[in-house]
Amino acid sequence: MEDGVFFEATQAEPLEGQGQTRAERRDQQIQRILDAAQACFVRSGFQGASMQQICAECGMSPGALYRYFPSKEAIVAAICAADREDDMTCFGVFRDATSAIEGLVDGAMAHITHTHKKGSAALFAEMRSESNRNGTIRETVDGHKREIAEMIAPLVQGAIDRGEIDPVVDLQTLMAVLMSVGEGIAINDLPARGIPLDRIETALRGMLAGMLKPTGKVQAENVPAEQA
Amino acid sequence: MEDGVFFEATQAEPLEGQGQTRAERRDQQIQRILDAAQACFVRSGFQGASMQQICAECGMSPGALYRYFPSKEAIVAAICAADREDDMTCFGVFRDATSAIEGLVDGAMAHITHTHKKGSAALFAEMRSESNRNGTIRETVDGHKREIAEMIAPLVQGAIDRGEIDPVVDLQTLMAVLMSVGEGIAINDLPARGIPLDRIETALRGMLAGMLKPTGKVQAENVPAEQA
DNA sequence: CTCCATAGAGCGAACATTCGCTCTCATTTC
DNA sequence: GAAATGAGAGCGAATGTTCGCTCTATGGAG
Numbered sequence: 001m002e003d004g005v006f007f008e009a010t011q012a013e014p015l016e017g018q019g020q021t022r023a024e025r026r027d028q029q030i031q032r033i034l035d036a037a038q039a040c041f042v043r044s045g046f047q048g049a050s051m052q053q054i055c056a057e058c059g060m061s062p063g064a065l066y067r068y069f070p071s072k073e074a075i076v077a078a079i080c081a082a083d084r085e086d087d088m089t090c091f092g093v094f095r096d097a098t099s100a101i102e103g104l105v106d107g108a109m110a111h112i113t114h115t116h117k118k119g120s121a122a123l124f125a126e127m128r129s130e131s132n133r134n135g136t137i138r139e140t141v142d143g144h145k146r147e148i149a150e151m152i153a154p155l156v157q158g159a160i161d162r163g164e165i166d167p168v169v170d171l172q173t174l175m176a177v178l179m180s181v182g183e184g185i186a187i188n189d190l191p192a193r194g195i196p197l198d199r200i201e202t203a204l205r206g207m208l209a210g211m212l213k214p215t216g217k218v219q220a221e222n223v224p225a226e227q228a
Numbered sequence: 229m230e231d232g233v234f235f236e237a238t239q240a241e242p243l244e245g246q247g248q249t250r251a252e253r254r255d256q257q258i259q260r261i262l263d264a265a266q267a268c269f270v271r272s273g274f275q276g277a278s279m280q281q282i283c284a285e286c287g288m289s290p291g292a293l294y295r296y297f298p299s300k301e302a303i304v305a306a307i308c309a310a311d312r313e314d315d316m317t318c319f320g321v322f323r324d325a326t327s328a329i330e331g332l333v334d335g336a337m338a339h340i341t342h343t344h345k346k347g348s349a350a351l352f353a354e355m356r357s358e359s360n361r362n363g364t365i366r367e368t369v370d371g372h373k374r375e376i377a378e379m380i381a382p383l384v385q386g387a388i389d390r391g392e393i394d395p396v397v398d399l400q401t402l403m404a405v406l407m408s409v410g411e412g413i414a415i416n417d418l419p420a421r422g423i424p425l426d427r428i429e430t431a432l433r434g435m436l437a438g439m440l441k442p443t444g445k446v447q448a449e450n451v452p453a454e455q456a
Numbered sequence: 457c458t459c460c461a462t463a464g465a466g467c468g469a470a471c472a473t474t475c476g477c478t479c480t481c482a483t484t485t486c
Numbered sequence: 487g488a489a490a491t492g493a494g495a496g497c498g499a500a501t502g503t504t505c506g507c508t509c510t511a512t513g514g515a516g
Contacts, residue, residue, distance in 0.1 A: 045358070047275035050504075052504085062463090063462060063463060063508080063509080066507065067460095067461070071506080122357070125353075126360075128415065129273065129358075130273070133272060133276070169431045173423050173427040173428065177413065177428065177432070180409075180415070181435075183415065184413065185409070195404045199401040202401075203396060203402060206441070207405070207435045207436075208435075210435050210439065211435050250495090254494095254495090257495085278470075279471080279472055279473080280471080280472090289497045289498060290497085291473095291498070294472095294474080295494080295495065299472080457516100458515100459515085460514090461512105461514090461515105464509100465509085467509090470504085471505075474501070475498100475501085476497105476498105476499095477497085478495100479497100480493105482493095482494105483491080483493100484489100484491070485491090
């Protein structure tokens with residue numbers, strides 16, 4: 001055991017072109033760790049994935065890895081935050097939507113498509129359940145929701161004020177139900193289960209129209225016929 | 229190792245009235261383990277909870293516990309199956325509902341209320357994410373869904389055949405969206421977040437009416453006015 | 457020669473599970 | 487009714503493994 005240490009010293013290949021500063025290299029390594037960790041977490045869950053698995057996945061030793069993250073918990077938090085940030089790009093449509101229903105449909109569809117393409121439904125489910133016991137993740141998830149809510153609320157309220165819609169319930173309930181529905185659909189990754197996007201969209205539009213009861217003033221043109 | 233073993237032999241208090249057979253006692257112990265495990269799993273997750281924590285929670289030694297379950301995995305599976313079975317009691321309404329929309333609303337509300345009272349939203353989230361990597365749990369969860377789907381489908385199809393509703397999409401998409409919505413609302417435990425049940429019900433009814441477009445033949449009376 | 461980044465051995469703790477054993481008590485035997 | 491029997495319930499220390507994480511020696515860059 002105390003014999004020669006024998007270093008192969010492959011020393012992590014230079015990755016790409018060597019013309020990179022220290023900071024660039026550092027960012028690259030961090031990204032490498034995050035990618036590996038995400039793969040492991042999807043495969044085994046936050047608690048089930050071990051640091052050794054993550055090390056193997058990114059071809060780094062524990063010593064090297066701990067230079068970039070102080071703990072496993074920090075990696076989990078970073079991945080959750082990154083995923084949250086990434087998802088937020090879908091919801092920009094809420095900001096400049098003109099119709100409440102069409103805005104909500106567009107945002108939801110963007111999120112469904114994005115989640116499906118990224119293949120991050122499982123990660124979201126993991127985050128969602130971990131948030132029930134991990135304060136940091138709970139804050140990340142709740143912050144995410146609050147941001148979305150703060151984008152949706154004025155959209156709906158504006159449409160109410162203009163007399164375009166007449167929701168069947170108060171705004172708070174509406175928001176809570178809307179967000180829950182969004183979560184449910186995102187977690188289930190319906191496109192992966194053979195449900196075509198355009199049909200999901202049609203169903204969503206009907207659903208929203210039922211809750212938001214368009215008054216017929218400005219609202220969207222009628223539901224596009226579904227193609228066989 | 230071969231020295232005096234010294235057994236205190238406290239031997240687990242008789243629990244309740246001693247007038248019980250061995251089999252009764254056994255069932256009681258199994259239930260005790262399941263209750264303890266569920267508490268631990270909700271607190272720490274399936275992977276995060278240790279057998280020692282479960283032992284402490286139910287006041288049993290590891291040796292005793294392993295007499296009733298061959299592995300931790302078996303306890304997880306048993307709890308998932310029991311929870312699934314328990315939830316199924318909510319969906320009996322689907323069987324003998326006369327109106328599709330009202331039947332769906334009743335079933336969903338029963339499930340929401342049940343989940344809230346049991347406080348099992350966190351457990352459901354845990355099951356849902358664990359099902360992404362554990363085959364046994366995936367089968368349990370999927371079996372559960374299939375059973376529910378098999379109750380809902382004829383309810384909706386019957387209403388279509390009778391000309392009471394005219395869904396905006398095909399049955400398959402409708403079912404997928406309906407189940408996802410149910411999951412989303414269940415996981416979020418809206419009643420615990422201050423959303424009154426009657427408003428959830430109103431929102432749900434509107435939502436379903438939008439997707440199932442009642443034709444006006446038999447359908448439910450109009451939405452009850454929401455009280456301030 | 458001096459840093460920085462790294463590899464990999466190594467740490468103590470905790471893990472799921474098993475072991476050897478004792479004790480209880482319903483049943484059998486007289 | 488009393489004694490003997492044996493299956494099952496139970497304890498808690500011990501097993502080997504794996505955990506998250508730290509330490510130290512080493513290679514390459516400047």
